[in-house]
Amino acid sequence: MATIRQHTATLLVPTIFFGYTLYANSTLLISSTATDAHAAENKNLSLSYVIDGEATRDLDALYKKELPHREPSVGVFGNARYAVLGAGRKGVVIGDDHWFFTTEEFKKVSQADISDAVERIDGIRKQLAERGITLVVAPLPAKSDIYAEELPGSLQSSAMADAYEAFSAALRDKGLTVADTRTALVQAKPFDPVFLKSDTHWTPHGAKATAAAIQSTLQAAGLTLPQQQVTAQWQTPVSIWGDLTRYVTSPEYAPAAGLTQENLPIYRTTAESPDAGADLFGDSAGAPVMLVGTSYSANENWSFVDFLRESLSTDVVNVAKEGLGPGVPMLDLLEGGVLDESTPSVVVWEFPVRFLGTKTLWKRVTSEPEGGHHNA
Template sequence: MTRSWQKFYVALFVGVLVLLFLWSMRGVFSYRTPNQYSVLDGGLAKTFESHYDKQFPVKDIGTNVWAALDYVVFGVGRPGVVIGEQEWLYSDEEFKPVADGQQHLRDNLALIRGVRDYLAQRDVQLVLAIVPAKSRLYPEYIGDNRISPLRQDLYQRFHQEVRRLDIPAPDLLAPLLAAKAEGPLFLRTDTHWTPRGADLVARQLSETLKRSLTLNGEPQTFVTEATEQKPYEGDLTRFLPLAPLFAGLMPAPDQLQHYKTELPESGGGVDALLGDSEIPVTLVGTSYSANPNWNFAGALREHLQRDLSNHAEDGQGPMVPMLRYLQSDELNDAPAQVVIWEFPERYLPMANDFSDFDADWLADLKSSTRKQQLVSRTQP
């Protein structure tokens, strides 16, 4: 920041403080003492504080003002978002360096290997669906923002490592790049893919699985239908606290087309079918799989022509839902034939909160040394 910009920023700060002070006097002068009050126990002070807060919500106003200055003058938002061009927003997790990132990467790869072995011991095939970063698929909108060196080749490195571990992981970036011109594959204001992007990935995974093995059970004809389209304010807009004073500065909402997948003869959607029939596929992952807005699980059902059990979770990253699934009764009592692990690339070098899991069990999982050839039977 140049010295002239620094002076301008300081002047704005002082000016806003003066305006806020003058505005705050409205709350002081409009206060009326209640008919009944107590001074000794602080009752009078509480009534004044409550009145003042209602008349002058300084916190919200101050937040709006400074968020607007940062957004308009400097093109930045709150920690969590990176502002791109043409109202494109990105998660800052795709850009920023990670403390001890290389060590976290090695630890997470060790856990991935342990998950592979844990499932293979139960005759379950693991397939990784490595989701490319939004900034990797749409680099043309990131502007002057720079991706940290660790993340620049992260997608390619991730694939190299899982190939070394002999885990099937079809390339999802190439087909997504090839389909960009046909419609949006990621939401402009959100971290996640669009239903179209999710459907393309589901199709790619399904073709990979069908080439390498025969899924158990009879094929089922799942049908996906469009339901409603409506404006959608993506999750990254919460890092732009501009409303209500400067709501007009917010990026325009995305237009999100919703879809529903079901068996035509069931009439009640796929959830009613999970109890009785054999389910050869389990899906584990993040909000890319858990959130019904993207219909990823539905698209997988349609293209696989099989039902699946969805163990994905919102807000937990890819590791924690997988560890919970490994300890679930479902895996022990009725293991699936295939587990699809949806894993956004940006999580590979990130730390995880494993406080809910037994440390010795995790250590055993990370130290798995079972020979690779035991899990190579369905390598595409």
């Protein structure tokens, strides 16, 4: 049975939309003809101007240049849609209490997708092993898995949890070293949020729990690393608008919709260089550990590389990249000269499971804006 909210939305949203459309289009045409002297002499806003299609052609051309009230309209319509319908634009799923999720997490990953990825990863493991480097894979669970209780009941599913478990198991069956980050995040969740409410990424608390899980994995696998003195300090926190907020409304209008910025504590670490006489890593060696992956690693706001450096008590060099998914940064690493210039003994590969089965997992796509993968 339709609710009062749904009936109101049926009438209110279209009324606002078409009212604005008429107003904006009229303003656009009038302002254009008024500022173009030649056009003002040769055309007027008559009935024939509209019927003959000239107005449509002019609007099409003008839309490509500018649209009046664009920014306010994005905010106003976004707020109305969110308030009345509890929805955002394509790309976001709205949960309870201002929890937002990317639609990329609501899919079924096939066994073929997992098998294809594992075969590729196993091949990369072999390439690194030829250089004397151990690969450690850190699959990252989906936010919609860890915070499924914040979703509408109809959207709650075990699909992404199943994908995580199947992917991790398949990697282990191939003999790869795999960190169980999902268990670490679930165990850390009661103490502080491990994912941001309005962003696809984890919190520093989630990043720290994952770093500890990777350290435990290396220890269980018998992988020893040269130990260094690591100093750490908390820095001034930063406030950001979550990347999924922009799929609901504009930041300028977000507070009116009850949305707030995410506050992030910033953690920074430094590994002290060993004494020159000790020659701990060799004359041409770099950091013992190299981190590759997505914006979960590359974006310094989450402090992941810092927590990893502290957990491992050794230096970590970060070659992760934003906006390319997990596959392309690894391919770039293998094809570039970084591994020739440095000699890490371990490469940690942060790999969100929501990328399994995507067409761009192993391809660089320059024509698609980052919004397609929510800055991962």
